[in-house]
Amino acid sequence: MNDFFRRFAESTAHAVGSYWSFLAALSIVVVWAASGPIFGYSDTWQLVINTGTTIITFLMVFLIQNTQNRDARVVSLKLDELLRSIEGARTSMVDLEQLSDEELEHVHGEFARLREKYAPLIDDDLAHVARELKARKGSRRSR
Template identity: 50%
Template sequence: MSAVRRGFERGAKAAARFTGHPLCFGLAVLVVLAWVISGPMFGYSDTWQLVINTGTTIVTFLMVFLIQNSQNRDAAAVQIKLDELIRATRTAENALLDLEELDEDALERFRKRYEDLACQARDEAQRRGQPTGISAER
């Protein structure tokens, strides 16, 4: 892994931890309050408005990439954990490993297959008089 990528990952993790902390939210509130309070001093000028608009646009733009990086990392970790649970379960279907890499049509076929299995299991439980946790209104 390159030094640039390692640096980005370390920075992204640190930024995600910081921006998710209540202190960061408090700092953002203080910045907005300072901007609002300074309005009369600047006569609510166009430049005064431009400062907050530009600042929030830049922060939002950067946060999109930070959030996406964090979600990608979290999703990959969850997928790996799920793959390991499937792999380690003797009766599990190993064809489900790496399922997230399939195209939409293949995913839809799997989803339909498991939806049908779930319906069959609920019907069987109902025939035996066992609760299914699913209301009859469905």
């Protein structure tokens, strides 16, 4: 059952994310809007689109979340494998998803400090941009 749901969720997410699905949904809304005068813009007419979109949105949340969780897990495992295969890499980074938000913020700060310290040595363009933005922000405050 789990494998069936995975395949169903992936194929549905792929289909719903297509250009044709958007055009189909847009067509439904246009037909619904055009039928408004025929039904006198009644409460039932409004209830049809509200109920339909609510049900579809409710179901799609679970399908899309399942697909995103799986994709995130796959990317994480691939990155874990890369970390394990590089000599000198800190393999403690493999389990970062187990850390609290505060611990992740600490790790992020550590990398920011390393980038600032070593950027001039390796001509790190990203660190240069970050320093430039920081300098601009500081000059705006002093005005």
